[in-house]
Amino acid sequence: MHQTHAARLMDGTGLARRITERSAARAAQITRDTGTAPCLATVLVGDDPASVTYVRMKRARCEKAGIVSRHVGLPSTTTTAELVDAVSALSQDPQVHGILLQHPVPSHIDERAAFEAIAPEKDVDGVTMRSFAAMSFGLPGFVSCTPGGIMRLLEEYDVDLAGRHAVVVGRSAILGKPVGMLLLAGNATVTYCHSRTKDLESIVRQADILVAAVGRPQFIRGEDVKPGAVVIDAGYNPGNVGDVDFETAQTRASLITPVPGGVGPMTIAVLLAQTVDAAARQLGLGPDRRVLSCDGAR
Ligand SMILES: NC(=O)C1=CN([C@@H]2O[C@H](COP(=O)(O)OP(=O)(O)OC[C@H]3O[C@@H](n4cnc5c(N)ncnc54)[C@H](OP(=O)(O)O)[C@@H]3O)[C@@H](O)[C@H]2O)C=CC1
Numbered sequence: 001m002h003q004t005h006a007a008r009l010m011d012g013t014g015l016a017r018r019i020t021e022r023s024a025a026r027a028a029q030i031t032r033d034t035g036t037a038p039c040l041a042t043v044l045v046g047d048d049p050a051s052v053t054y055v056r057m058k059r060a061r062c063e064k065a066g067i068v069s070r071h072v073g074l075p076s077t078t079t080t081a082e083l084v085d086a087v088s089a090l091s092q093d094p095q096v097h098g099i100l101l102q103h104p105v106p107s108h109i110d111e112r113a114a115f116e117a118i119a120p121e122k123d124v125d126g127v128t129m130r131s132f133a134a135m136s137f138g139l140p141g142f143v144s145c146t147p148g149g150i151m152r153l154l155e156e157y158d159v160d161l162a163g164r165h166a167v168v169v170g171r172s173a174i175l176g177k178p179v180g181m182l183l184l185a186g187n188a189t190v191t192y193c194h195s196r197t198k199d200l201e202s203i204v205r206q207a208d209i210l211v212a213a214v215g216r217p218q219f220i221r222g223e224d225v226k227p228g229a230v231v232i233d234a235g236y237n238p239g240n241v242g243d244v245d246f247e248t249a250q251t252r253a254s255l256i257t258p259v260p261g262g263v264g265p266m267t268i269a270v271l272l273a274q275t276v277d278a279a280a281r282q283l284g285l286g287p288d289r290r291v292l293s294c295d296g297a298r
């Protein structure tokens with residue numbers, strides 16, 4: 001088919017690489033100056049293959065950046081109390097600077113209780129209530145990684161948010177809800193859609209900025225993308241398929257994130273940057289504000 005209006009792709013892979021180079025340089029400097037390398041603890045409950053893959057990917061990316069990672073794997077039969085104890089132990093361990101508890105945990109576990117066992121200064125994944133509140137009020141703290149990565153991508157591509165209608169499809173605690181708060185802080189007019197939303201298509205069609213965070217392959221139809229819209233596909237479904245029908249959407253959007261190569265790599269870049277920042281603070285060094293901004297990284 002002849003496509004005259006193909007959208008520009010938002011290159012998450014490239015931007016994430018530049019941010020991660022800065023994190024790696026900063027990690028090396030911290031290790032030289034203090035004799036201690038930044039350390040991220042990853043916690044995984046159960047053996048969901050997708051989650052196993054994500055955690056392995058995050059640990060590999062840490063290793064490449066000079067961040068030590070320590071893995072805690074727990075059986076799917078773990079109770080809330082046991083998981084809270086395991087996370088609390090990491091919160092108290094001075095050798096651990098950041099903690100990532102992989103979401104989702106098995107449904108019998110109170111995930112919120114487990115997240116809240118993460119010490120605030122180690123919440124590099126930005127999942128605690130305190131981090132959420134700080135982020136929502138524009139106060140210092142760690143952002144939720146995927147939302148933080150999405151905002152950094154929008155900034156990189158000079159997307160103007162003020163007064164524009166941002167529609168977020170999904171309201172999970174680590175993705176939909178926080179990205180909406182960040183868009184609101186950027187003066188967008190924000191609408192959240194979720195499983196109880198009526199006439200979702202008509203709301204999606206109004207979006208100047210559309211964030212898809214549902215977890216259903218090609219859930220957003222390309223025909224419903226407003227011409228000229230900026231489309232952020234945070235979905236990451238089995239087979240590397242996003243939540244947006246990319247083929248059709250990219251003929252209508254002005255900017256669009258590919259899957260893979262869009263939001264996913266940015267999530268990990270933010271995680272590493274925040275881990276290095278957490279380590280610097282806990283080791284008595286100042287934070288380096290330029291890590292995430294990556295100005296002059298090339
Ligand atoms: N690239 C990355 O770094 C990351 C990618 N992801 C991906 O993003 C997607 C979403 O993840 P996550 O937020 O954790 O998922 P959750 O399952 O926690 O949340 C899904 C959200 O989608 C909503 N939803 C479900 N079905 C519908 C529907 N039919 N119509 C409208 N809304 C619906 C739910 O609504 P309700 O609240 O009413 O149930 C819920 O708010 C997944 O593909 C995941 O893999 C997630 C995290 C990071």
Ligand SMILES: Nc1nc(=O)c2c([nH]1)NC[C@@H]1CN(c3ccc(C(=O)N[C@@H](CCC(=O)O)C(=O)O)cc3)C=[N+]21
Pocket residue numbers: 054057100101102103104125127145146174236240259260261262263264265266267268
């Ligand atoms: N507490 C918590 N924090 C999370 O940040 C979190 C989580 N739980 N649970 C699961 C989701 C999923 N997630 C991804 C991260 C990176 C890619 C990623 O890098 N994807 C690459 C492709 C990588 C490949 O498949 O080779 C890409 O999109 O280009 C994907 C998905 C983080 N999550």
